Amino acid sequence: MNRIDWTGTQPARASRKGIWGWMLFDWAAQPFFTVVTTFIFGPYFVSRLTEDPVSAQTMWSNVATISSVIIAILSPILGSIADQSGRRKPWIGFFAVIKIASLFGLWFAAPGSPVIYPMIFMILASIAAEFSIVFNDSMMPRLVSREEVGKLSNTAWGLGYLGGMIVLIAVVALLAASPETGRTILGLKPLFGLDPHTGEDARITGPISAVWYLVFILPMFFFTPDAKRGLPFAAAVRSGLSEVGKTLAELKTRRAILRFLVARMIYQDGVNGLLILGGAFAAAMFGWATIEIGLYGIILNVVAIFGCLIASRVDARIGSKTTVVISLTMLLIATAGIVSTGPGYTFFGLLELPSADTGGLFGTAAEKAYIAYGLLIGLAFGPVQASSRSYLARSVSPGEAGRYFGIYALSGRATSFMATLFFSVVTHMTGSSRLGMATLVLFLAGGLIVLIRTPYPADRA
Numbered sequence: 001m002n003r004i005d006w007t008g009t010q011p012a013r014a015s016r017k018g019i020w021g022w023m024l025f026d027w028a029a030q031p032f033f034t035v036v037t038t039f040i041f042g043p044y045f046v047s048r049l050t051e052d053p054v055s056a057q058t059m060w061s062n063v064a065t066i067s068s069v070i071i072a073i074l075s076p077i078l079g080s081i082a083d084q085s086g087r088r089k090p091w092i093g094f095f096a097v098i099k100i101a102s103l104f105g106l107w108f109a110a111p112g113s114p115v116i117y118p119m120i121f122m123i124l125a126s127i128a129a130e131f132s133i134v135f136n137d138s139m140m141p142r143l144v145s146r147e148e149v150g151k152l153s154n155t156a157w158g159l160g161y162l163g164g165m166i167v168l169i170a171v172v173a174l175l176a177a178s179p180e181t182g183r184t185i186l187g188l189k190p191l192f193g194l195d196p197h198t199g200e201d202a203r204i205t206g207p208i209s210a211v212w213y214l215v216f217i218l219p220m221f222f223f224t225p226d227a228k229r230g231l232p233f234a235a236a237v238r239s240g241l242s243e244v245g246k247t248l249a250e251l252k253t254r255r256a257i258l259r260f261l262v263a264r265m266i267y268q269d270g271v272n273g274l275l276i277l278g279g280a281f282a283a284a285m286f287g288w289a290t291i292e293i294g295l296y297g298i299i300l301n302v303v304a305i306f307g308c309l310i311a312s313r314v315d316a317r318i319g320s321k322t323t324v325v326i327s328l329t330m331l332l333i334a335t336a337g338i339v340s341t342g343p344g345y346t347f348f349g350l351l352e353l354p355s356a357d358t359g360g361l362f363g364t365a366a367e368k369a370y371i372a373y374g375l376l377i378g379l380a381f382g383p384v385q386a387s388s389r390s391y392l393a394r395s396v397s398p399g400e401a402g403r404y405f406g407i408y409a410l411s412g413r414a415t416s417f418m419a420t421l422f423f424s425v426v427t428h429m430t431g432s433s434r435l436g437m438a439t440l441v442l443f444l445a446g447g448l449i450v451l452i453r454t455p456y457p458a459d460r461a
Helices: 014-041 041-047 053-085 087-107 116-137 146-175 203-214 216-223 233-250 257-284 288-318 320-339 363-394 398-413 417-430 433-438 441-452
Strands: none
Touching: 014 041, 014 087, 014 116, 014 146, 014 203, 014 216, 014 257, 014 288, 041 053, 041 257, 041 441, 053 116, 053 233, 053 417, 053 441, 087 116, 087 203, 087 216, 116 216, 116 433, 146 203, 146 288, 146 363, 203 216, 216 320, 233 257, 257 288, 257 363, 257 398, 257 417, 257 441, 288 320, 288 363, 320 363, 320 433, 320 441, 363 398, 417 433, 417 441, 433 441
């Protein structure tokens, strides 16, 4: 098919305040993924909330699986409805209320309390977060020219990591204390009198992320231009539902976009699994407490910021596709390295490591090797997602961005439960979370193979 003409649909470029308001959404949203899902609350859920870490890892994986199924089903529908109703901000505001309330609910996840409640809160918060991202991402083609989309996407993603890192540093330095000493890494007593023995240092990350999100999404509401009002709500729902079927049928003629979405569906499963399970996997293998997990997260986020800043320039020069291919290759190497590492060895035992603990944080050689692989993940997992976002933004027009970013969310979630499900099943059957993590390699490699043969931009075929 012919390439999309943006000239007739691209509105005037947004103001500097409008662009910064849009980018601050990533800044506002990232602490939930950084301190709650990946580095603080998730590992706490696995290693300290219950007395059975293997079963807890399975339950944590099930939270991600349930969330992914719901997100996959509803994202295309909501995106299509948003195209018909025009404005995105009311949707973002609606889901913000759900996300903020659910995050406050995590405070009550004390050891010995029913696990079902934090599971429900995490599912609701995850769903609300992802739906908000659909509407925020679909605003992107209206803000800048097609040539600037890659730079905008990667810069915003890097800004998000910076926000997540700031919150993570604050938690590790001022709130997370060692259960043995009762002191933070700075030797201070935790602020607010938080008790690490009851998990308060990890549980507080829910309310902190909620307040951070509330404060920093406000500039987007105040300054970023929204689409014009479209159909009334009821009519938008009816029209949006019918448009979903039309869009899915339309993909048969837009084969390059379809191929890109399939590739992204596969490799994003691996990326999601790595982000959701990586911190919990390390906590279970090395017995890391909140301080170690938090420092590991800080290291990854510092590297991720530089990765996104570099990728913003790489994407502008050589394109989104090449940026994603390079990033996926790095993630494959890192995942294989993590899976191959255990106490006293790496590379599946081909390289033996000293097993002695030298004391202090990350005292064994295996822990240091794990961190080295983590650096590679930090460089890659931001650009692989940011440049995927700009890949699609360059391939659709602003008028159809909502429905296609809804399908984009579907492609990122439709089978993402497969990665966590594979992890759960393999871990349960073998009793080895290492073998469960190994299944992520299949998703990363499969998506990379499909992507290599996909045209770029994806409106060319």
